[in-house]
Amino acid sequence: MLDLIIRNARIADGSGMPCYHSHVGIKDGKIVKIAPFLPEEAKETIDAAGLTLTPGFIDSHSHDDFIMETVPGLEHKLTQGITSDITGMCGHSMAPLSLEYLEEGRRVYDTLCGKGVVKDYETRKDFPTYIAALPANFGPNVAFHIGHGTMRTAAMGFAQRRPTDREMGLMKDELRKAMEAGALGISFGLIYNPGVFSDTEECEELVKVAAEYGGDVTIHMRNENDRLLESVETVIRVVKETGIRCVISHHKAVKPANWGKSVKTLELIEKANEEGFDIFLDQYPYIASSTGLSSELPKEYLALPKDELLKAMRDPSERKKIVEIMCAGSSLEERFGNLMIGGSLAHPELSGLMVSEAAKILGRNEGETLLDVLLGDDLSTSEIKFGMCEEDVERIMAYPRTMTGTDGLWFPGAVGAHPRAFASFPRVLGHYVRERRVMSFEEAVRKMTSMPAAVYGLKGKGLIREGFDADLCLLDPDTIIDKADFKNWNAPCAGLKHVIVAGEVVVTDAVWNGKLKGTKLLRNW
Ligand SMILES: [Zn+2]
Structure with missing residues (x-):
């Protein structure tokens, strides 16, 4: 008896070859049988009609x-x-x-x-x-x-x-x-x-x-x-x-x-x-890329011990100097125009806003806004840069x-x-x-x-083949899409029906069932 059979799947097997239709039988975490006729019984069956089965990403x-x-x-x-x-x-x-x-x-x-x-x-x-x-x-x-x-x-x-x-x-x-x-x-x-x-x-x-x-x-x-x-x-x-x-x-x-x-x-x-x-x-x-907002600070200031850097960021004349160096001759708008505040614990209301938008809310210019947010977060603010x-x-x-x-x-x-x-x-x-x-x-x-x-030399991964690990995704290529964006940064995607790790379903319709089936993948040199 098999553990799981996925029936009627359209299979993109990971090799890049055109999709084909088949049934896939899984036992003890492995793909044991791929066949258009699969009379075996299984403890669990998924009817995948209309969906595409791929190796896990x-x-x-x-x-x-x-x-x-x-x-x-x-x-x-x-x-x-x-x-x-x-x-x-x-x-x-x-x-x-x-x-x-x-x-x-x-x-x-x-x-x-x-x-x-x-x-x-x-x-x-x-x-x-x-x-x-x-x-x-x-x-x-x-x-x-x-x-x-x-x-x-x-x-x-x-x-x-x-x-x-x-x-x-x-x-x-x-x-x-x-x-x-x-x-x-x-x-x-x-x-x-x-x-x-x-x-x-x-x-x-x-x-x-x-x-x-x-x-x-x-x-x-x-x-x-x-x-x-x-x-x-x-x-x-x-x-x-x-x-x-x-x-x-x-x-x-x-x-x-x-x-x-x-x-x-x-x-x-x-x-x-x-x-x-x-x-x-x-x-x-x-x-857009993302890193720490502090990476915008001038190098010579970043080299300072942290307490001295924070002190300089609070000092009115030093602040002016920092903003001037950051701008290096360009206008505040040119310098910070493509910069978004990623996540700020001190200013959650500013997370996901462009620095220029945040500046309007705080009633300060872009450079001072950047310094204030960084100070509030003890330098740990993240940035998103287009x-x-x-x-x-x-x-x-x-x-x-x-x-x-x-x-x-x-x-x-x-x-x-x-x-x-x-x-x-x-x-x-x-x-x-x-x-x-x-x-x-x-x-x-x-x-x-x-x-x-x-x-990366991961043996038994990345293909739908008999003998390979049963790490799989069952999805709809016509509807799969990202729903997260820079405001709704953690929204789950649509169009992904099941995710399977080591032969067990761990995600259904974007909801994780709490199972920990992944292991440490160590190269055997
Ligand atoms: Zn990197």
Whole structure:
């Protein structure tokens, strides 16, 4: 007797081949039978007439490691069809933490995970300990990268220089331990503290270690606006020198002056791929990015200790200076015109408003509004910035080696966030595939399933095949659509009937039933 039979489904099997009709039998969490005639009995049957069955989606760029120890269900992922989460991105992972630089490490976690959320050193002293200490089950499956920034903080704090031989050795040891414990590879975040202080040589040395294990590298590049092409060229150089499989994170061209540069970046990337190298991209399907609002502050102020920075932000003459530096000669309207307040706990009424709208409500100019909101939130406000154009988003999306990744982040109790955390996958299928015809449905499903499974080496995932894991989505391609936007940031999508993890239904009509069927996906090197 089977556990579950899904009858009469139209199947997009994840390979990109045209859909076909069949029945699918599931037992012990695996797909055991795919056949047009399936006389077996099952404990449970789903009649899927009129619906399409796909492999469960793989979020190729997730930051859920920041919250999954607090909210292991990760419901916002399950309810958009995501059954596997690739975490540890942009140079940040939840281990290692060192005693030598414990304060620095905790400071990073305060900004990433919320103040005081990460307290213990014992379970984070190295990657294997962290992985072992995590609970066995989550909503979706979870896979891990080790973050270069996290390793660097543990080895040398926030030092703004090259690592010494000893520090380099510490990082390499950590990386080896992580790879042996099942990490997929290493991630870089080259705009963040402390990744921003590393040079290409340092990165390349570490990439070589990940490559020794057959691992991958994911890179949030040094620049995604005026120096976008140079950044892509540097990545390609490192890939050619190390032979590593590489994913360029959340690929985009930011600022009107750089719109259209994706033509050239894709050309460069495709040329390297034609030469036999392996470069992939991930992308979230929006023209707006999101990060901390504090990133708008001038660098020289961000380098100050926090209490001095807050003091300067309160001082009338310093405030004026900060706003002047931020504007750098452009008008307040030009400078802040594309900026939205993401989530502000101190000012929930301003969340989801453009800074200019918030300024009108507070009766201050845009620059002062930004400073006031940041002060109220103790710098933890998030921002949403409309910096990209649709042509680039669609061009990058259509590239055969682009995967969907949410890059989303949301905290329990949040009052606002970028909707990408909740709606990226339904948005690609509904808006970009059905409405905009950027690519075929089958191709989009391939890029959400078998492609990330191959890139990240997830065995038994990403295809509807006998013997593969029964992680599945049952959806209606004619109605699936994102409902979340910048105001209703956490609205569940429409058109997704069931999500199945390890052979069990966990979501029906956008409602999670509380089951934790996902496991830790560790590479066996
Ligand atoms: Zn990033």
